[in-house]
Amino acid sequence: MKNHKVFIAKKIPTEVEKYIASHCEYEMWDKDEKIPQEILYEKISDVDGVMLSQVRVDGRFFDYAPKLKVVSAISAGYDNFDTKEIIKRGILATHTPKVLDDTVADLVMGLVLSTARRIPELDRYVRENRWKSSDATTLFGKDVSHAVLGIVGMGNIGRSVAKRAKFGFDMEVIYHNRKRNAEAEREIGAVYAEFEELLGKSDFVAVMTPVNESTRKMFNKGVFEKMKDSAILINASRGEVVDEDDLAEALTNGLIAGAGLDVYEKEPIGRNNPLLGMKNVVLLPHIGSATQSTRSKMAEIAAESMIKSLNGEACEYLIPELKNAKLTCEK
Numbered sequence: 001m002k003n004h005k006v007f008i009a010k011k012i013p014t015e016v017e018k019y020i021a022s023h024c025e026y027e028m029w030d031k032d033e034k035i036p037q038e039i040l041y042e043k044i045s046d047v048d049g050v051m052l053s054q055v056r057v058d059g060r061f062f063d064y065a066p067k068l069k070v071v072s073a074i075s076a077g078y079d080n081f082d083t084k085e086i087i088k089r090g091i092l093a094t095h096t097p098k099v100l101d102d103t104v105a106d107l108v109m110g111l112v113l114s115t116a117r118r119i120p121e122l123d124r125y126v127r128e129n130r131w132k133s134s135d136a137t138t139l140f141g142k143d144v145s146h147a148v149l150g151i152v153g154m155g156n157i158g159r160s161v162a163k164r165a166k167f168g169f170d171m172e173v174i175y176h177n178r179k180r181n182a183e184a185e186r187e188i189g190a191v192y193a194e195f196e197e198l199l200g201k202s203d204f205v206a207v208m209t210p211v212n213e214s215t216r217k218m219f220n221k222g223v224f225e226k227m228k229d230s231a232i233l234i235n236a237s238r239g240e241v242v243d244e245d246d247l248a249e250a251l252t253n254g255l256i257a258g259a260g261l262d263v264y265e266k267e268p269i270g271r272n273n274p275l276l277g278m279k280n281v282v283l284l285p286h287i288g289s290a291t292q293s294t295r296s297k298m299a300e301i302a303a304e305s306m307i308k309s310l311n312g313e314a315c316e317y318l319i320p321e322l323k324n325a326k327l328t329c330e331k
């Protein structure tokens, strides 16, 4: 008899499903589309653990899951978690940082290159049979090599971006965090800058902070005014870190030159979003960690974390707020 019952709110690889099946009774939402909220709330009514991503986990969620002990996010970001409520209810919460750093950093550099050299725009130009001469100055872009990259949020992913920028493109890397990152300074030669200094110096500003009280709408009109008018904003963190109305205005009025985005205030993006009509913007559908291999590893870690937590074994992937509150998985 298996002791625990869990619900997996998202399709996961078969190997990971087998691993869960060997430890628990389980049910899984195995469709590609997102699970409807009413089905999720029904499915969690008698489970001890749940694995999910991009679902709001708050008091209401817990009210539908009276037996719940563990919630395991298949993502590095856990801004969907109401951490105060999690601590109040004594629930264990885990996430999947680090395993996706290289994959997300590759995509960030992809956004840097595709905005700077206008790759999606010029791909359309060729397909639409508008190519007459490669000498036309109207096709020129900006250099990435040797340019200044300002990283706001030099954490796990920020550091992987910095490595690529420094050692792959010989960029000058500056960064801003609330606390200095000694490892990034020592290993990569990244130089700490105050926020305003970074804005004024950077050719590319890459945002890699979580969304929290200190970062929500951190990038707004006042900030765009302090950036170079030739600068490009890259955001693969969370849409809420950028005021999207102010960004659209800044791009229209030439306060900044372009943007490469993987994340938005509303996802999927609304059909009337003005960013859709701008050719100096490259838009991706929140796919930072979306490779087969990385998503499989994330599901594996999330599953192991859930099972270990349910069994009262040590788990390194507890969210930092629980570690800070001295909560552990161990019985």
Ligand SMILES: NC(=O)C1=CN([C@@H]2O[C@H](COP(=O)(O)OP(=O)(O)OC[C@H]3O[C@@H](n4cnc5c(N)ncnc54)[C@H](OP(=O)(O)O)[C@@H]3O)[C@@H](O)[C@H]2O)C=CC1
Pocket: 076, 077, 078, 097, 098, 100, 104, 152, 153, 154, 155, 156, 157, 158, 176, 177, 178, 179, 180, 208, 209, 210, 211, 214, 215, 236, 237, 238, 262, 263, 286, 287, 288, 289, 290
């Ligand atoms: N597009 C995608 O698919 C993905 C997006 N993400 C997003 O990326 C975020 C970052 O991930 P990860 O690198 O693992 O997280 P980390 O926690 O390792 O790094 C976050 C960094 O942001 C800094 N930070 C936090 N608040 C501020 C602030 N107010 N000003 C400046 N810096 C700040 C932190 O430093 P300090 O505390 O010293 O300020 C820390 O260095 C995730 O939270 C998630 O939202 C993650 C994975 C995939």
Ligand SMILES: O=CC(=O)O
Pocket: 074, 075, 076, 077, 078, 100, 288, 289
């Ligand atoms: O956005 C994705 C994540 O892992 O966080």
